[in-house]
Amino acid sequence: SDYQEPLRAQFHFSPKRGWINDPNGLAYYKGEYHLFFQFNPYGVNWGNMHWGHAVSKDLVHWTELDPALYPDNFGTMFSGGGVVDSNNTSGLGNNGHTPLVLFYTAAEKSWEQGLAYTLDGRKFNKLPNTIVNKITDGNRDPKVIWHEPTKRWVMVLYVTEPGDLHTMHFFTSRDMKSWEFASKVVGGKGNDRYMHECPEFFELAVDGDLNNKKWILTGANSQYAVGTFDGTTFLPEEERLFSQHGRDYYAAQTISNEPKGRRIEIGWWRTHTNQGESAFNQSMSIPMELKLKQTSKGMRLVRKPVEELKTLRTKSTVLRQQNLLSHTQNPLSGMRAEMAEIKVVIKPQDTDSIRVKVRGLAITYHTAKEELEIDNVRAHAPLINGKQELTIFVDRTGVEVFASNGEVFMPINYNLKPTEQSYELSVYGGSATMEKLEFHKLKSIW
Numbered sequence: 103s104d105y106q107e108p109l110r111a112q113f114h115f116s117p118k119r120g121w122i123n124d125p126n127g128l129a130y131y132k133g134e135y136h137l138f139f140q141f142n143p144y145g146v147n148w149g150n151m152h153w154g155h156a157v158s159k160d161l162v163h164w165t166e167l168d169p170a171l172y173p174d175n176f177g178t179m180f181s182g183g184g185v186v187d188s189n190n191t192s193g194l195g196n197n198g199h200t201p202l203v204l205f206y207t208a209a210e211k212s213w214e215q216g217l218a219y220t221l222d223g224r225k226f227n228k229l230p231n232t233i234v235n236k237i238t239d240g241n242r243d244p245k246v247i248w249h250e251p252t253k254r255w256v257m258v259l260y261v262t263e264p265g266d267l268h269t270m271h272f273f274t275s276r277d278m279k280s281w282e283f284a285s286k287v288v289g290g291k292g293n294d295r296y297m298h299e300c301p302e303f304f305e306l307a308v309d310g311d312l313n314n315k316k317w318i319l320t321g322a323n324s325q326y327a328v329g330t331f332d333g334t335t336f337l338p339e340e341e342r343l344f345s346q347h348g349r350d351y352y353a354a355q356t357i358s359n360e361p362k363g364r365r366i367e368i369g370w371w372r373t374h375t376n377q378g379e380s381a382f383n384q385s386m387s388i389p390m391e392l393k394l395k396q397t398s399k400g401m402r403l404v405r406k407p408v409e410e411l412k413t414l415r416t417k418s419t420v421l422r423q424q425n426l427l428s429h430t431q432n433p434l435s436g437m438r439a440e441m442a443e444i445k446v447v448i449k450p451q452d453t454d455s456i457r458v459k460v461r462g463l464a465i466t467y468h469t470a471k472e473e474l475e476i477d478n479v480r481a482h483a484p485l486i487n488g489k490q491e492l493t494i495f496v497d498r499t500g501v502e503v504f505a506s507n508g509e510v511f512m513p514i515n516y517n518l519k520p521t522e523q524s525y526e527l528s529v530y531g532g533s534a535t536m537e538k539l540e541f542h543k544l545k546s547i548w
């Protein structure tokens with residue numbers, strides 16, 4: 103059957119055939135989560151950009167459908183966002199059917215922004231004309247949100263300005279069709295990719311306090327700013343923060359109209375799937391819930407895997423507190439699994455390092471430096487109250503690791519050997535207390 107290829111991730115979305123990159127138009131609409139994505143149906147490398155389409159009722163199991171948007175006379179279909187027009191401000195709804203509206207870039211030709219909509223989540227229509235003219239060559243990736251206080255739609259668009267300057271332009275609209283320039287944010291220049299490509303823009307309550315909300319603006323590399331927004335101008339208060347510390351995680355988007363009001367993100371995870379005879383290439387990350395937290399260093403985005411992923415757990419093992427010395431028996435020696443979720447709470451005493459070995463891949467915590475190291479990628483991951491709590495998701499194409507109460511997210515693409523399914527927890531150069539350990543074998547979503 104489908105989805106059984108050796109490098110097919112078993113709980114991450116990937117296309118049946120063809121290449122994918124950025125997630126697009128993430129929205130909940132008429133009882134389904136919609137995941138659109140940059141898609142080449144004709145090959146395993148980037149090109150011929152369409153918007154591919156998949157739906158899910160639970161954020162975990164995905165069904166791929168026909169592509170939603172095809173290249174046309176204005177260009178190929180580059181990235182953008184999607185929103186539900188609940189009040190029918192666009193006038194595109196009819197017979198009580200609310201439209202799901204998609205904003206895309208007609209790229210490589212006109213570089214204009216276009217609007218497409220659906221009334222059933224299956225058939226898509228484009229407006230005959232594009233809605234935002236070209237600003238500079240390569241302007242792209244419109245993200246649209248509803249701004250309740252001013253009762254207007256806001257579009258954020260990535261624009262390269264002369265001098266290779268990365269900027270985000272803000273526009274406003276009442277009807278989704280005519281857009282007026284409002285303001286812009288200037289990011290990095292050239293190789294400094296702050297505010298480069300694929301903007302994402304949303305509001306979050308600080309520590310859940312609804313009277314203290316802040317706006318977050320990010321570019322494709324997940325570097326973000328926290329600030330205020332009055333419907334016209336975004337004023338950063340903290341800048342150049344990083345919400346991911348891994349490898350090849352890119353162009354993440356959040357789901358609009360999420361029924362439980364959560365802010366859930368999915369990113370493109372550039373996995374190494376294009377080896378051998380594979381007819382597909384690349385995959386998405388797991389869905390993660392974002393929150394904004396006041397920390398001693400300032401406001402920070404934190405993330406955790408969505409609750410729904412717990413439904414993938416098959417066999418679970420919980421180990422209670424245990425003191426680990428160098429060369430103590432491996433508490434994970436009995437575990438074998440191809441896919442797994444591991445949670446470990448550990449309190450280092452005088453140990454130099456703590457290591458979780460996942461199917462041969464070492465996840466090492468260097469205690470003195472408070473640093474996580476995975477396959478030569480390093481991230482500062484501070485202890486919280488003297489403890490480190492790691493959550494590790496293991497699939498065929500790599501690991502997603504969460505540390506320091508979700509402040510650190512390390513997705514590491516790494517093809518694990520099918521025959522190597524052992525796990526190990528060990529400490530080096532001293533002792534540590536393992537306060538808790540959960541090991542969950544996970545099943546496939548396909």
Ligand code: FRU
Nearest residue numbers: 124140180181242299300353
């Ligand atoms: C980011 C990106 C976007 C563009 C799309 C094209 O990965 O370069 O800026 O819209 O991919 O596929």
